[in-house]
Amino acid sequence: MAGFEGDAPAERVGYEPISVKELLIEMKDTSELLIDLAYSAVLHGSEELAREVLALEERMDRLQMRARMSLLMAARNPDEVEALAPVLGLTAGADRISDAAGDIAKIVLGDIGLPEAMRAALPEAVETLVRGTIAADSPYADRTLLDINLESETGVRVIAIRRGDDWLFSPVPETTLRPDDRLLLRGPERTVGEVYETATGEDYALPDPPEPAVDDLERAVNSVVLMKNLSELAVDLAYGSILFDDDGLAEEVRNLEVEVDALRSRFEAWLLGAAADADDPVALRGLIHLGVSTEVISDAALDISEGVRRGLSVHPVVELAVRESDEILVRVAVAEGSQLDGERVADGIPTAELGMNVLAIRRGDDWVLTPDADATLSAGDVVIAKGTRTSAAEFEELAA
Numbered sequence: 001m002a003g004f005e006g007d008a009p010a011e012r013v014g015y016e017p018i019s020v021k022e023l024l025i026e027m028k029d030t031s032e033l034l035i036d037l038a039y040s041a042v043l044h045g046s047e048e049l050a051r052e053v054l055a056l057e058e059r060m061d062r063l064q065m066r067a068r069m070s071l072l073m074a075a076r077n078p079d080e081v082e083a084l085a086p087v088l089g090l091t092a093g094a095d096r097i098s099d100a101a102g103d104i105a106k107i108v109l110g111d112i113g114l115p116e117a118m119r120a121a122l123p124e125a126v127e128t129l130v131r132g133t134i135a136a137d138s139p140y141a142d143r144t145l146l147d148i149n150l151e152s153e154t155g156v157r158v159i160a161i162r163r164g165d166d167w168l169f170s171p172v173p174e175t176t177l178r179p180d181d182r183l184l185l186r187g188p189e190r191t192v193g194e195v196y197e198t199a200t201g202e203d204y205a206l207p208d209p210p211e212p213a214v215d216d217l218e219r220a221v222n223s224v225v226l227m228k229n230l231s232e233l234a235v236d237l238a239y240g241s242i243l244f245d246d247d248g249l250a251e252e253v254r255n256l257e258v259e260v261d262a263l264r265s266r267f268e269a270w271l272l273g274a275a276a277d278a279d280d281p282v283a284l285r286g287l288i289h290l291g292v293s294t295e296v297i298s299d300a301a302l303d304i305s306e307g308v309r310r311g312l313s314v315h316p317v318v319e320l321a322v323r324e325s326d327e328i329l330v331r332v333a334v335a336e337g338s339q340l341d342g343e344r345v346a347d348g349i350p351t352a353e354l355g356m357n358v359l360a361i362r363r364g365d366d367w368v369l370t371p372d373a374d375a376t377l378s379a380g381d382v383v384i385a386k387g388t389r390t391s392a393a394e395f396e397e398l399a400a
Contacts, residue, residue, distance in 0.1 A: 023067045024090065028239050029169035030060050031094040031101075033160055035235065035297065036186070038101035039228050040129035041108050042290060048131050052162075052184075053105035059167075060098035067091045086242050086307025093304035097235065100296040107286045129159075129186045135201040136179040146173035156187030156195045217274035220287060223267040227294045229369050230260050233360055234301035237384065240329035241305040248331045250305035252362070252384065259367060260298040267291050329359075329384065330392045332399040336379035339398040345375040360384045 034056050041049035068091060071084050106112065134141055140148055151157050161168040161175070162182040168175065177183070183199060185192055193204035234256040241249035271288065275281040334340045345358050361368040361375065362382040368375060377383065385395060 020067065020070045020087075023063055023070065024087070026169075027060065027063050027067065027091060027094045028243075030056055030063065030167075031097040032235065032239075033167075033169060033184075034060070034098055034101035035232055036129060036159065037184070038104040038293075040186075041105050042286075044129070045108060046131070047108055049129065050105035050108040052131065053101050054109075056167075057098045057102040057105075060095060064091050064095040064098075082312055086312050089307045090239070090242055090304050093238065093300040093302075096300035096303065097297055100293040100300065103293045103296075104290060107289055112286045112289055129184060130192060130196055130204070132183055132185060132196045132200040132202070134177050134179050134181045134183065134199055138179070138199050138201060140177050140199050141179050142176060144174055144176050145171060148177070150195065154187065154191040154195055156185050156192050158183050159186050160184045217270075217278070217284075220267055220270040220274055223263050223270060224287065224290055224294060226369075227260050227263045227267065227291065227298075230256050230263070230367065231294050231297040231301065233367075233369065233384070234260070234298050235304070236359070237329065237331075238301040238304035241308045244328055245308060246329075246331070247308055247311070249329060249384075250309040252331055252382070253301050253305040254309065255362065256367070257298045257302045259365075260295055264291055264295050328388075328392055329386050330395060332383050332385070332396050334377050334379055334381045334383060334399050338379070338400060340377045340383070341379045343377045345377065357387060358383060358385045 034053060037049050037053045037056070040046065041053060068088070071087060071091070140150075145151075145158060158171050158175075158177075159169075161171055161177070161184070163178065163180075177199075185195055185199075187195070196202070196204040234253050237249045237256070238253045240246060241253060268291070271284060271291075275284055278284060332340075358375075359369075361377070361384075363378070363380070383399070385392070387395065
C-alpha cells in the first residue's frame with residue numbers, strides 16, 4: 001500500500017510538566033472529532049478529510065505519550081495508583097480510537113477500495129461533514145459565530161476550526177472566524193453546501209450517488225452505519241462514566257459493546273451474501289475494514305469505562321476536568337406512572353424549558369438512537385440524555 005502522511009518518522013516526545021486535566025480534555029475532544037472525520041471521509045469519499053484524520057492521529061499519539069508520563073509522575077502511593085487506573089484506561093482507549101480512525105481514513109487514501117453503491121445505501125439522516133477555508137472576502141470573515149447565527153439560520157454547525165497547526169474544538173458563540181481558518185462544517189445536505197460556498201467563495205458539488213445494485217450490500221452498509229452510531233454513543237457514554245464517576249453509564253457501554261458485536265456478525269453474513277452476487281467482490285474489501293475498525297471503537301469505549309464498571313474511584317484531576325463543562329450525561333429509568341411515562345420526546349420532555357437532549361432510548365435489548373418526533377417514552381425505558389446539571393436533576397425527578 002502507498003505511504004501516507006501519517007507514516008512519517010515519529011516525533012520525539014519528552015516529559016514536560018503539562019496539566020493532566022488539560023491533556024485529558026484535549027484527548028477526549030480529539031478522539032470524538034476523529035470518529036466524526038473518519039466516517040465522514042469514507043461516507044463522502046473525501047481525501048481531504050482522510051488526511052486530517054491522519055494528522056490528528058499523530059497528534060493523539062503525542063498526547064497519549066505525554067499523558068502517560070504525567071500520570072506516572074503523579075502516582076506516589078497505592079491509593080493514587082488505584083485512583084489513576086481508570087484515567088490510564090481513558091488514555092489507552094482514546095489511543096485505540098485514534099488508531100481505528102486512522103485505519104478507516106486509509107480506506108479512502110489507499111488501495112483498499114469501497115463498493116460504488118456505498119453512498120447510495122446510506123440512510124438519509126446521515127449528516128454531511130465538509131471542510132472549507134474561510135476566504136478573505138467571505139461574509140463570515142472576522143465575525144463571531146454568535147453574530148453569524150449559523151446554526152439557528154441553517155442547521156449547520158462549526159464543529160472544529162484548524163488555525164495553522166492548532167485545533168479549536170467545539171467553538172463557542174464568541175469565537176471569531178478569521179481568513180484562512182479551516183472549518184469543519186456538519187449539517188443537512190440541503191444547507192451545508194450554501195454555507196460552504198458563503199465561507200469559501202467556491203462552488204460546492206455534491207456527488208450523485210449511484211443506485212444500489214445488491215440488496216445484501218444495502219443491508220451490510222446500513223448495519224455498518226448502525227454500528228457506527230452505536231459506537232459513537234458508546235464512546236460518549238464511556239467518557240461520561242469516567243468523568244462523572246457513573247457506573248450506570250459504564251454498564252450501558254457494556255450493553256452497547258455487546259450489541260455492536262452482534263451487529264458485526266450479521267454484517268459479515270450480509271457482506272458474504274453480497275459478495276456472491278457482486279461483479280467485483282474485491283471492491284467489498286473496504287467494508288470489511290470498516291466493520292473491523294468500528295468494532296475496535298466500541299471495544300475502546302469499554303476500555304475507557306472499565307475502571308468505573310469495576311468500582312474504582314476516579315482521581316481528583318478528572319473531577320477538575322469535568323468542571324470545564326456545565327453539560328453532563330444522565331441515565332434514567334422511566335418508572336411506571338412517572339411524569340415521563342407516555343411523554344413524547346418532541347414535547348420537550350416534558351417542556352422545552354427543561355433543556356435536555358435525548359441521545360438514545362434502550363428498551364430491553366433494543367436501542368432507539370436519536371429518537372424522532374414520534375418517539376414516546378414508556379415505563380421501563382432507559383433514557384440517555386445530555387443537558388445542564390440543573391436540568392439533569394429535574395429530569396431524574398420526573399422519571400422517578
